Amino acid sequence: MIKKVFTFLLFTLSLLSFAQKSALKKELKKIIDGKNATVAVSVLSLDDAHLNLNINGDKKLPMQSVFKFHIALAVLDRVDKGEFKLDGRILIARPWLLENTWSPMREQLPPKGNVKTLLSRIIKFT
Structure with a gap:
């Protein structure tokens, strides 16, 4: 029973x-x-x-901002551990920011060359 x-x-x-x-x-x-x-x-x-x-789980789709979120979390974890500083400067090379893609950060960079920018600014862009 x-x-x-x-x-x-x-x-x-x-x-x-x-x-x-x-x-x-x-x-x-x-x-x-x-x-x-x-x-x-x-x-x-x-x-x-x-x-x-x-x-649609079988479709291959770009991760885009979903992927950047996890990277930002990992970076902020390293900030908490004292390995990085939010006011530290990070090198951004213009060739790293691909043309023909949406990139507000690229639009604010000089047309040629590299630039060093604050880590906090990079995180804000993500």
């Missing part, structure tokens, strides 16, 4: 989980539809590393 109740509970929980996942996927698709953009969303379970939700 207990085995049957336990099996029933597991089945019910899996149905509820599926219903929640389905509702979330519908809601996300409603937000995404009609936009002139490619959006990818994936939800991974921290318990068992199982992919619970996937919308």
Whole structure:
């Protein structure tokens, strides 16, 4: 009897989980539809590393600012540890800032040559 109740509970929980996942996927698709953009969303379970939700997760998309955020966190961690200073100057070489890309920092640099700028200023650009 207990085995049957336990099996029933597991089945019910899996149905509820599926219903929640389905509702979330519908809601996300409603937000995404009609936009002139490619959006990818994936939800991974921290318990068992199982992919619970996937919308366009197989598409290769640029990380852009998402990637810069993690770099800024790592740099600020090193500032906290005393390895870097926010008022320290960092060399920026013009060739590092690619042409034909959006770069407000590049637009503020002299047309040729390199410049040293404050670390705090670089972080603000990210």
